[in-house]
Amino acid sequence: MSESLKKNVLTGVIWQYVQKLGTQAVQFIVSIILARLLCPEDFGTIALLGVFISLSNLLIDSGFGNALIQRKNIDDIDCSSVFYLNIGVSLIIYLIVFLCAPFVASFYKIPQLTILLRVLSLQIIFMAFGCVQQSMLVREMKFNLNFYINITGAICSSITGVCMAYTGFGVWSIVSSQLVGRFCSLIGLWLLVGWRPKVQFSFIRIRELFSYGSKILVGSIIIVLYNNLYNIVIGKRYTAADLGYYNRGQLLPNTIIDAAANSVNGVLFPALSSLQNDKERHKMVIRRSERMISFVVFFLAAMMFALAPNVISLLLGEKWLPAVPFMRIVCITLSISPISVLNQSIQTTLGHSDLFLKTTMWSNIVAIVLIFTGSLVNLYVMVTAGSFAAISTLIITGSYNNRLIGYSAREHISDIAPAIILSSVTAVVVYLVTLSGINNVLTIIIGGMIGMCTYSILAYILKFEAMLFIVENAKAIYKNKLMK
Structure with missing residues (x-):
């Protein structure tokens, strides 16, 4: 990736994330107030x-x-x-x-x-x-x-x-x-x-x-x-009440995970469009982006999954506790979906809008069948079917992209598996904190700090590319401030 494009993408991601997170944070705070009213x-x-x-x-x-x-x-x-x-x-x-x-x-x-x-x-x-x-x-x-x-x-x-x-x-x-x-x-x-x-x-x-x-x-x-x-x-x-619980259950995951993932995807579309004639660089940018998105998104999903009851109870109130199962299921689904969206951007930025349409149709046909089948059992099974639908979408888009830029299933797995394993370990550690019986505020603060330290330290020891990238850029920013 050229230095100018790398700078534009990094700056764009920061602004996009600040915009998405800032906007959704304001909306989220207001949603908390409205949920109580x-x-x-x-x-x-x-x-x-x-x-x-x-x-x-x-x-x-x-x-x-x-x-x-x-x-x-x-x-x-x-x-x-x-x-x-x-x-x-x-x-x-x-x-x-x-x-x-x-x-x-x-x-x-x-x-x-x-x-x-x-x-x-x-x-x-x-x-x-x-x-x-x-x-x-x-x-x-x-x-x-x-x-x-x-x-x-x-x-x-x-x-x-x-x-x-x-x-x-x-x-x-x-x-x-x-x-x-x-x-x-x-x-x-x-x-x-x-x-x-x-x-x-x-x-x-x-x-x-x-x-x-x-x-x-x-x-x-x-x-x-x-x-x-x-x-x-x-x-x-x-x-309508069931829909209200589902709607509020997905509020926090949508606010945080979507902001992180869509920030990267929103910036990558114009950046990758400029590389449509260079498939090698295109693939390199996509793989690095997938590792970055996985590193951030799986961690956020793991934290929210473990702390869901405490967060719902503290922010929305006891009357919204039926939203907890929905929040946990949506965390799993949303952790997978951004990677599928990133893979679909390969098709659109290379100009293959016909292929984008084909993969979208097939993946959503599979998803609709799964969700409607789940609805015949009960509401929770129906929402859980969305997670399997997200996995099927990733498989379908990935198979087509292998033909376009040679991004194989093995490479996909090697890019996202480390983040999945590490985030799962982090979720277990944070969940153990929630069993301590302390109040919601302390549980969220202590659990959040322990989860972040666990994830960051293990990622640094295991030399995760995304973690090293964050550390290197933090050092560069710190040095620039010292020079000024």
Whole structure:
């Protein structure tokens, strides 16, 4: 990896992680407050609407955002054409959602969903006005601006949600906070990104971009449907309260693990796209990234798995303890999923969007079968099936990537197995701390410190590449400060 690219990737990862973790930390703190003010049914009701909003946002972008990032050269005609198309599509989608809202409410037997969906879907239009600017930030790797935009939106969203919850608005506090957050982020994009749409439109450019983006779009739709499959099935087959427990159970793992993994993946897409003609360097970057992601993600998952009851009880309160099993299962699933996402980026950055679509379809067909089969037993078996689904996705994507860049199954195992073993040992050590019977605060502090020391010391002794990388960079930063 060249020094300039290495510097851009490292800087980008830091900014992305700070942005993701900062934004989600703000949202997490607010979620804790809201969880104590609202009931599980409120969170379950909003979770039911997530699939419609996520799908709508994907359809607006239609894969053009990734196409603008991946394409070597773009101009104002490309960007303006995508901008106007996004706005037109968003208005059509909002009209469809508006008309279909009563049928959604009837399907789930929750009348209030009609007005909730119609109001919450306004964020679809907000997103359309910022899609191109967001893609340009990622393309140019200006992740520091992304941080300022998203953290501002998160803070405004949080203030709105908490104030409305305290004044008794119930579920509307969650709806309003999401709308305010999206609108503030949009304002930030327009203020900080210099690009403005021109009065230009080209169907030819749209067709060229869509030839790549369409396959990404279909694959992304499948992924969104799969990711929201639990919400759909739990909401229909079980109760809104059950969905609320599941939704809060995945809150902390999503906040921390996804922030770590998506930070790396978000930076790697533009970086790897620049290496699409050099498969050897491409493979080297992917392997190093997989070792780094595994090292961080498996440790975080192990810590949260062991401390789950203490964390839920302390942060959300005793009434949310039924969320503990969900939190532990989700920790396992999320520790695997980021590696699959990284492997899918091999296909997209090399321009094989057709292969991305194929692997996504096959892996999600297997996953859906597993999850629906699990739902026939009980709720916990259904959620556990997601972990096996994540493993199957990793196997399927890995088999195709071996043909693309020669990244074999043996190399995959050698890259992630050490982190799995070490994190398992750490989880056992931390779990023993939880058996001491001390209060939740001390258990989390002592368990966290012992877990971190155990993991770091063993990783350094065993010469884990990721640990040595962290130590070397820490030393370099310290030396630079001394020189100043």
